[in-house]
């Protein structure tokens with residue numbers, strides 16, 4: 429990690445550079461971070477993305493080994509294969525963008541997907557974020573002016589990791605809002621439903637009341653609507 433005028437320049441591995449991972453790769457490379465994309469069946473497309481954003485392309489194992497932060501952004505059913513290819517995540521800050529749709533082992537009743545995935549990543553400094561809004565919406569609303577910035581919710585059990593991830597969320601053009609531990613984040617998980625923030629746009633002014641409600645174990649306020 430080196431310091432520049434803008435802050436910390438980080439080495440970031442993207443495992444799964446599709447709709448969501450590709451957005452994040454582009455946004456963080458543009459912000460000055462060193463980004464390496466990985467884990468694709470279409471190697472040519474991966475190389476092309478790397479060239480387009482001024483980053484690198486590598487195997488998942490190489491990308492992860494050289495990274496401080498790993499963005500994990502693959503379809504749910506591909507998680508076991510991606511984890512196997514990535515190798516050890518020990519001491520890496522992970523940003524998990526996945527949602528539990530489709531094939532593959534699932535969380536048990538009452539367990540959040542974040543708890544479930546954190547347990548599949550032993551040693552990782554696990555966080556979850558960038559998962560509540562569609563890739564198209566995320567791309568469209570990045571870099572809005574301050575009061576209208578879109579919230580990227582995050583959760584995790586490692587406060588320092590969440591600080592780093594919050595900085596990256598800001599660098600990507602959003603405003604970070606911490607919902608708490610992996611056990612507290614059910615409202616940011618799929619599916620879209622009443623009483624949850626998943627699938628909904630939030631801005632900071634409305635997000636703070638959600639955090640207070642979650643912390644108090646209360647229902648969250650009605651979903652805000654923006655004109």
Ligand SMILES: NC(=O)c1ccc[n+]([C@@H]2O[C@H](COP(=O)([O-])OP(=O)(O)OC[C@H]3O[C@@H](n4cnc5c(N)ncnc54)[C@H](OP(=O)(O)O)[C@@H]3O)[C@@H](O)[C@H]2O)c1
Nearest residue numbers: 444445446447448467468469470501502526527559562563
């Ligand atoms: N799309 C959204 O709007 C959205 C929003 C929020 C969260 N999410 C979540 O974020 C995660 C990523 O979603 P996404 O829409 O970005 O997915 P995606 O566009 O399908 O990207 C997945 C990436 O993983 C790579 N990959 C490598 N091996 C794979 C395999 N065996 N099977 C499938 N893909 C493989 C794909 O590259 P190749 O095709 O070259 O293999 C691709 O770059 C998912 O868990 C999803 O639920 C998605």
